[in-house]
């Protein structure tokens with residue numbers, strides 16, 4: 412039992428970041444006896460209220476490490492969302508800042524990743540457009556279906572004077588359309604972004620639950636992001652499904668607490684977490700540590716209209732941004748614009764700041780990091796050839812379908828026959844959406860994650876069917892109606908004639 416306190420104390424004495432967070436978390440300054448005492452009261456009473464929460468916690472590593480109810484739920488005395496609750500000043504909503512006291516490196520990695528900025532896309536044009544489709548009244552506040560994956564700006568019910576309204580437990584009542592949610596980029600009341608329980612759901616907060624593919628599939632599934640479907644129909648998922656999940660030489664050892672290292676703890680199959688996040692033993696010796704930045708090991712953007720490889724720019728404050736192939740890449744020590752969304756009341760606002768570049772990570776370096784994972788199970792010739800196949804598939808999508816389609820739309824726009832305002836353009840816009848957003852994503856993600864079904868059947872087969880049998884004829888129809896038929900017939904024939 413002493414071990415937990417010792418670890419925490421040790422981190423706090425030697426960890427610089429911890430001392431920064433220590434001043435922000437008042438519960439840590441009061442004697443730990445007070446924390447234990449208050450937590451025991453929570454436990455005793457909550458065993459009657461919601462026994463399963465307490466039992467989940469009792470079975471967790473946190474319970475062993477004496478990370479208890481009040482350790483996480485204590486609120487600073489001036490925290491606006493804090494409330495008096497049965498003799499303790501607490502809060503219900505917990506943010507990465509509350510975990511940072513003990514897991515500062517992980518919080519920093521998560522916060523710098525695309526996961527943490529997932530809510531900001533809701534405030535882009537793309538997001539507004541899609542939310543009109545999803546929300547019952549076209550009211551931006553109501554995009555509930557998006558927030559479950561992307562995250563919301565958490566807001567509270569307020570009375571006429573703008574003060575919080577409280578429930579019988581004393582807690583401020585949250586705006587139902589913004590909470591509960593554990594979206595990847597949730598914007599928390601304290602201004603921090605992200606939600607650790609999007610992957611480590613409470614109250615067992617385990618690494619084990621997060622590393623199982625079902626965890627990522629909550630969000631990475633469906634037509635417009637078919638990663639789970641692609642994985643499920645790959646040889647990797649077959650190997651995962653047919654391997655024992657427990658310990659032993661041929662087991663996945665999936666329930667192991669804490670670190671889970673490929674080629675040390677398991678050998679049979681990779682899960683999403685293995686390839687994108689997990690630690691692995693290098694063939695040359697030594698262990699590459701796990702990362703909470705899911706962008707570290709990928710180069711392509713597979714979700715855009717035209718895929719581009721991305722260079723990562725890391726700034727001196729460890730924030731980062733991606734630059735698409737073809738755009739100017741800054742030099743180290745140069746200043747470069749960092750665009751970010753920050754909490755502004757119950758909304759978000761865009762800010763751009765100039766920051767100093769500390770490091771440039773090329774697409775090749777990012778792919779090398781992924782290849783290191785593959786190397787535990789495959790020869791370098793298989794892996795290198797796989798990457799050639801994958802690149803070739805993405806290029807086929809780009810060059811044969813996406814670029815010619817976009818060029819036609821651009822021409823129609825110049826001729827005043829296409830507005831480029833999404834769904835206002837009717838069927839033509841939907842057909843293009845079907846090419847890049849649905850079938851094109853299946854093709855590219857299928858190629859990335861070794862699924863013949865997604866790459867070809869759900870992917871290229873659909874891309875080419877829509878392109879040749881619906882999209883091109885529709886372009887011709889729109890052109891004919893605009894008295895430009897002959898010009899587009901020539902353009903379309905040129906596309907069809909290309910090998």
Ligand code: HEC
Nearest residue numbers: 449450452453456460480481484497499501502503580582
């Ligand atoms: C004497 C009993 C009692 C004690 C002690 C107690 N609670 Fe509660 N707690 C409750 C009850 C009752 C509720 C309301 C349950 C409901 O709404 O279903 C509640 C609700 C909560 C909620 C949810 C509040 C919301 O947003 O609606 C949290 C979080 C919570 N307790 C945490 C704690 C923590 C942490 C402690 C210890 C510091 C603690 N409780 C101590 C009885 C207690």
Ligand code: HEC
Nearest residue numbers: 453454457465468473478479480483503504505608613616
């Ligand atoms: C490691 C930190 C941590 C510890 C320890 C912890 N909690 Fe929580 N608790 C959370 C998080 C995270 C949430 C989710 C809240 C959110 O959505 O932000 C939560 C939510 C809750 C809720 C609301 C749950 C719901 O589904 O409505 C209650 C009640 C609660 N905690 C009580 C407790 C009690 C009692 C204990 C001790 C047995 C405890 N917590 C220990 C982090 C913690």
Ligand code: HEC
Nearest residue numbers: 418472476478509510512513607611616617618619668669
């Ligand atoms: C007071 C310190 C402290 C706080 C606060 C804290 N943790 Fe932990 N946590 C620990 C310690 C100590 C361990 C065990 C060592 C390790 O795995 O890092 C641990 C382990 C974990 C593990 C791995 C457990 C396993 O069984 O695999 C997860 C996941 C985790 N914490 C998530 C969280 C999240 C999410 C929060 C915030 C909601 C949080 N922790 C808050 C101290 C803390």
Ligand code: HEC
Nearest residue numbers: 532537538541542545556557560629630631632635636714
């Ligand atoms: C089932 C979970 C889920 C839902 C629901 C969801 N998304 Fe997404 N969204 C994702 C994932 C996962 C990605 C990233 C992976 C990808 O696109 O291949 C993403 C990507 C995006 C992107 C591209 C982001 C970028 O950086 O380029 C936009 C824009 C977007 N979503 C908007 C929305 C809107 C608006 C809604 C609601 C109408 C919505 N999403 C609903 C999971 C979801």
Ligand code: HEC
Nearest residue numbers: 507510514518521607610618621622669670671684690701
């Ligand atoms: C995208 C999903 C995801 C999110 C979000 C996430 N984690 Fe994790 N986390 C994982 C996975 C997967 C592992 C296990 C890696 C492994 O198996 O080696 C893990 C492992 C951990 C561990 C155990 C590390 C160890 O080596 O013992 C801790 C602690 C942890 N996470 C804390 C956090 C905290 C704190 C946050 C929020 C800032 C967070 N995680 C957000 C997926 C996630």
Ligand code: HEC
Nearest residue numbers: 525528529560561594595609626627630683684687705706
């Ligand atoms: C709660 C929903 C959610 C969960 C769970 C989730 N993701 Fe994501 N993920 C997203 C969203 C949304 C995005 C797109 C963010 C954006 O581009 O703005 C994303 C983006 C990504 C990216 C692209 C990163 C980049 O830099 O372009 C990868 C890779 C990824 N996720 C892997 C994972 C893995 C692996 C897991 C499970 C361990 C996981 N995700 C769990 C929602 C989720």
Ligand code: HEC
Nearest residue numbers: 627631638639642681682683686709710711712713714859
């Ligand atoms: C065998 C390793 C492996 C496994 C297992 C795996 N992936 Fe991937 N994933 C990749 C590779 C390789 C890429 C493409 C990398 C690149 O662009 O350089 C990729 C790309 C992605 C992307 C980027 C999509 C975009 O729009 O840019 C996301 C998101 C993603 N994977 C999520 C997942 C999820 C979720 C799972 C599990 C359901 C998973 N991956 C399983 C290797 C893997």
Ligand code: HEC
Nearest residue numbers: 646647650678679680681686781784785787788794797861
């Ligand atoms: C934990 C082990 C493991 C890791 C890590 C792993 N794979 Fe595999 N992979 C397998 C197994 C098992 C098979 C099936 C082997 C066979 O058919 O002989 C396989 C098969 C493949 C295939 C052939 C697919 C087919 O349908 O025939 C390719 C391509 C592949 N892997 C690429 C990769 C790439 C790229 C990575 C890294 C991003 C990777 N693998 C990581 C275990 C792994």
